[in-house]
Amino acid sequence: MSIPQFSAGTSASDIAEALGEAGCAVVTGVMDAELRQSIRDELAPHMANARVIEDDDPRKFYPGRTRRVSALVSRSASVTDRLVAHPLSRHVCDTHLLPNSEHGYQLHVSATIEVGPGAREQVLHREESSFTFFPLPRPNIIVASMWAVTEFRADNGATLLVPGSHKWPADRKARPDEILSAEMPAGAVLFWMGGTLHGAGANRSQDWRYGVILTYSLGWVRQEENQYLNVPRERMAELSPEVRRLLGFDMYAALGFYDPTVA
Ligand SMILES: O=C(O)CCC(=O)C(=O)O
Numbered sequence: 001m002s003i004p005q006f007s008a009g010t011s012a013s014d015i016a017e018a019l020g021e022a023g024c025a026v027v028t029g030v031m032d033a034e035l036r037q038s039i040r041d042e043l044a045p046h047m048a049n050a051r052v053i054e055d056d057d058p059r060k061f062y063p064g065r066t067r068r069v070s071a072l073v074s075r076s077a078s079v080t081d082r083l084v085a086h087p088l089s090r091h092v093c094d095t096h097l098l099p100n101s102e103h104g105y106q107l108h109v110s111a112t113i114e115v116g117p118g119a120r121e122q123v124l125h126r127e128e129s130s131f132t133f134f135p136l137p138r139p140n141i142i143v144a145s146m147w148a149v150t151e152f153r154a155d156n157g158a159t160l161l162v163p164g165s166h167k168w169p170a171d172r173k174a175r176p177d178e179i180l181s182a183e184m185p186a187g188a189v190l191f192w193m194g195g196t197l198h199g200a201g202a203n204r205s206q207d208w209r210y211g212v213i214l215t216y217s218l219g220w221v222r223q224e225e226n227q228y229l230n231v232p233r234e235r236m237a238e239l240s241p242e243v244r245r246l247l248g249f250d251m252y253a254a255l256g257f258y259d260p261t262v263a
Contacts, residue, residue, distance in 0.1 A: 001022060001163040001164045001178075002022075002163065002180065003022065003024050003025065003026055003161060003163055003180055003182055003190075004018040004019075004021075004022050004024070004025045004026070005025075005026050005028070006018070006025065006026070006027045006028070007027070007028050007029050008027060008028065008029035008030045009029075010027065012087070012088055012091035012092070013091070013095075015027055015088065015091075015092065015191070016091055016092045016095035016096065017095075019092060019096070019143075019191050019192075019193065020095070020096060020193070022163045022164060023161075023162075023163055023164055023165060023166035023167070023192060023193045023195065023196035024161045024163055024182065024190065024191065024192040024193070024196055024198075025190070025191050025192075026182060026184045026188055026189070026190050026191075027088065027188060027189050027191070028184060028185055028187065028188040029187055029188065030086070030088065030147075030187060030188065030189050031082075031083075031147060031148075031149075031186075031187040031188075031189070032187060033186075033187070035078055035082055036149050036186060036187060038077075038078040039076055039078045039079060039149055039212065040149060040210070042075065042076040042077060042078055042079075043069060043072075043075060043076050043079075043112055046069045046075050047067065047069055047112065047114070050067045050068065050069045051067070052065065052066070052067045052116065053065065053066055053067075056119075056120055058120070061122070061123065061125075062122070063115075063119045063120045063121070063122050063200065064118075064119065064120070065115070065116040065117065065118045065119035065203065066113065066114060066115050066116060066119050066200065067112075067113075067114040067116065068111050068112060068113050068114070069111060069112045070109070070110060070111040070225055070230065071110070071225075071230035071231070072110035072111065072112070072212065072214075073107070073110060073227070073230070073231050073235070073239070073243070073247060074230060074231050074232065074235050079110065079212060079214075080239065080243060081240075081243075083147055083212065083214060084107060084110070084214060084243055084246060085240075085242050085243055085246055086189075088189070089143075089145055089189075089191075089214070089216070092143055092145075092191055093105050093143050093216045096140045096143050096193065097140060097141075097142075097143055097216060097217070097218055099140075100139045100140060100141070100218055101218035101219045101220060101252075103219050103220075103252045103253050104219045104245060104246075104250075104252065105143075105216050105217060105218055105219050105246075106216065106217055106218075106219050106223060106227075106246055106247065106248040106252075107214065107215075107216060107223070107225075107227060107246050107247055107248070108127075108142060108215040108216055108217035108223050108224050108225065109213060109214070109215040109223075109224045109225045110212075110213070110214055110225060111212070111213050111225070112149075112210065112211070112212055112213075113146075113200065113210075113211050113212075113213055114208050114209065114210050114211075115156070115157030115200050115201070115203045115208065115209040116203060116208045117203050117204075117205060117206050117207070117208070118203065119157055119200070119202060119203040120202050121160065121199065121200070121201055121202040122160075122199035122200040122201075123199055124160065124162065124174060124179070124197045124198060124199045125197070125198070125199060126165075126166075126194065126195055126196065126197060126198075127142040127144050127192075127194040127195075127196075127198075127215060128141045128142050128194035128195055130224065131221065135170070136168070136169055136170040136195065137166070137167055137168075137169075137195065138194075138195060140193060140194060140195070141194050141217055141218050141221060142193075142194025142215055142216065142217045142218075143191065143192075143193060143194065143215065143216050144191065144192050144193075144194065144198075144213065144214075144215040144216075145189050145190065145191050145192075145213070145214050145215070145216075146159055146182075146189065146190045146192075146211045146212070146213050147188075147189050147211060147212040147213075147214070148184050148185065148186050148187060148188045148189065148190070148211055149186065149210040149211060149212060150186050150207070150208070150209055150210045150211075151184070151185055151186045151209075152181075152182060152183055152184045152188075152190075152209060152211065153181075153183055153205070153209075154181035154183055154201065155203070155204045155205045156201075156203050156204075156205040156207055156208075156209045157200055157201045157202060157203035157205075157209040158181040158182050158183050158184070158201050158209065159181075159182045159190060159192075159198055159199070159200060159201065159211075160179050160180070160181060160182070160198060160199050160200070160201045161179070161180055161181075161182050161190075161192060161196060161197070161198045162174040162178050162179055162180070162196065162197040162198070163178075163180060163196075164178075165178075165195070165196050165197040166192075166193040166194070166195030166196040167195070168197075174197055181201055194215075194217075216246075219248070219252040219255075220252055220253075220255060223248060227247045227248055227249075228248075228249075231247060236249060
């Protein structure tokens, strides 16, 4: 099985369908150079402050020579206004999450992930592994996206994916020939299902691979990133109603009430 590839302008329904079938899909040409530069500029001070993990510990989830920054809604207007509620992501999430979450879904994680020269391969994992209550195969809980700010190549740490693995039993291991690199040009986006085995690739090149990961989960599960703490009230007040809803600040049926007199 391969990773389906599309270009911007392909019908979102075709992309969502291929994603459901293969568990992953790449769409090229969705972020222009200006947007990619704005993201880099807005996040540059935060990236500069972020610690590069220098010493690799093979038992650790995050490989050495990588760098991450989260709380992107507080830190990048471009990510917030242009990517978080991107129409393509909305369509893909409407297709795969809304059937299990009738009152809506939410932003689960926002982060940059840089993979630097010398980084090892990350252990393959599933975004949904926090939700072990459900046996595999599970109802879809998460849809993930990785926006390529730089080119993603097999030699610079492009995300590794196992197409079809979102339909596998829990104990089925991927054979080496089933693990593919999601190579994509800068400006593309990769989607994958919460049950798809994946991880960052090893970087054997001299350049840093830079991606923005945005994942979405059913509105009734706990978010991986704590948006209530990562987005202060003053920033929340600046957000569009759509983004505010996606962050989980609106109630989901009876869940999430608060007392506005508590400042
Ligand atoms: O950076 C990547 O390509 C994937 C990262 C990932 O899956 C993770 O850190 O959980």
